[in-house]
Each structure stands twice: as structure tokens, then as C-alpha cells.
Amino acid sequence: MTADALWCTAPGQAALRPGQLGEGTHVRTLFSGISRGTERLVLSGQVPDSEQDRMRAPFQEGNFPFPVKYGYAAVGLASDGALAGRHVFALFPHQTEFRLPQDALIPLPDALPPERAIMAANMETALNILWDSGAGAGDRIAVVGGGLVGLLTAYLAARLPGAEVTVIDPLPDRAAIARDLGCAFAAPDAAPGDQDVVIHTSASQAGLVLALSLAGPQATIAEASWHGAAQVALPLGGAFHSRRLRIVSTQVGSIPPDRAPRWTYRRRLSKALDLLCDARLDALISGQTAFADLPDAYPGILADPATLCHRIAY
16 A cells, blocks of 8 residues: 655655555654755765665665655654554654554654654754763853754753853854754854864864864864765864864764663654753744645755755645
């Protein structure tokens, strides 16, 4: 059995095609969220050959580069089984309905509206980034890149006691959002230096170069961007070594080693849903499109730098 699903069919092109319904608990999709950075790389066909297996979404159909059914932020209403009548989150692509084993569905907290729960995978990424960065109470923390993941990471960092968190982005419209989330804001040319931790999420070479320049002596730069097949040049001469800077990669596909003995993927994703129970985060939903209109709108949504989390309504 099949349902209508969004497929990336060629560079910059998408279409509605049948997708497998699967087996297990039936879920009628209410909303799904677009993860702009990753989905933009998928639509452009820029997933490197070496990363195609690691980049597979949990319930992806097709293979990179095309055609491929991709995505991982679906919220729907379970209609049978033990979860019947509950709103649930699943790491599932953009599709009108689906069936999954019950252990692949996570019920939403009572305080979390399904309209906001589409950001669960992004919040999970933000939590993992904060863990990998080593940021702690009282730290000066700069987040370079005020996209969805950057703002969610800054929101979490700002809840550390005494932390001073600054979001750095060239779009001045991000300033009000950052401040509402408890953070300072700066344009790249006014970014504060001597930071204890710098988190880079802009997916640009210029952003990562800026992140290096903001780090204080022996500070950590957490690289959270995925650059796909792009090559990134960094200024590792000058004072890079004398300042003993440390660049660490962070990726949500694995749990940090110091937490892996205790944390499962389900526990981490469940915690991400709990962390979304704050109405201030509604400001990160930057637009909404009806599922039937998505194929035509999809390339423009992904190309627009103003996009944070774009919601699809079914």
C-alpha cells in the first residue's frame, strides 16, 4: 500500500509520487518540518558518495542522488494500536500517512502542540551540539549562524546558569528572535571575541573562519555545520597553534561517548520533545505551505536564507 509523498527527482526538482505505507501503527500526518540545511543538499544532489549510507534518513526510500524520498520531521495522529488517539512524532519523510512499529513513534508531551513538535529532530541536534561543545555554566558562548539549529542551540546554551550567549548572523531580523530566547545578538563585523566556546552552524567557510577568530586561548570551536561535498579552507597558521585552539566535530548520528553508556537515541529524542515545551520557540516557524503545493514551493523554501523551520500542513 502507498500514500502520497514528496520525492526529490532531479537537481532542484521535486514531485509528489507514491511512497510505501509500511507496517505497524497507522499515523495520519498532520504536519512535517523542513530541515533546510540538509534537505537543500539533498535536493541539489550534493550528498558525497562517501556519505550516502550515513546520510540515509531512517525511513528514506530511493537512493542518492535521485529519486529519493527524504525527511525526518513528521507529526501525526495515531489511529490504532496502543497509541490510538495520541499525537506522535516520527523521523519520517514528507508523506500523507504511514505505518511504523510502535517503538519508532514517540508520543508528544501534553504541553507540546503538534504544530511546534516538527522541530524535534532539530532540537535533538541542538542538544547533541551543546553536549559536544563542552559548554558550561558561566561560559561566554558564541553561536555563529542564526539558522534554526543555531538558534535552538543558543536557546539551550542560554539556560546554563550565568552563561553569556551571543548569536552572530548577518540577517538583522534574527536579532529580535535571539533576544526573545535569552541571547545577545551581533552582526559578524561586531562579534565579541575571547569566547570560551564557539559553536559554528552557518554552513559557510566565512562563518567557520569567523568562529576561529572569536575563540579565546585554549577555547573549543564546535563545528556543527555539514558542508556536503564542499571544500573548506581554514587559516590554521598565525596564532592558531600558539593559542592552542581545539576544533571538534559534532554530528547527531551518534551520541557523545561520555553519554553513550546511559543515553539511548529514544531518550535523547524524547528529551528534545520535552525541551520544545516553550511557546517562545514558535517564533522559529518561519512559514507554512500546504502539502499539495509543496513540489512547486520546495526549491524556493530551501533557497531562501530567511527560512528557519518551514511547516508543511496536511
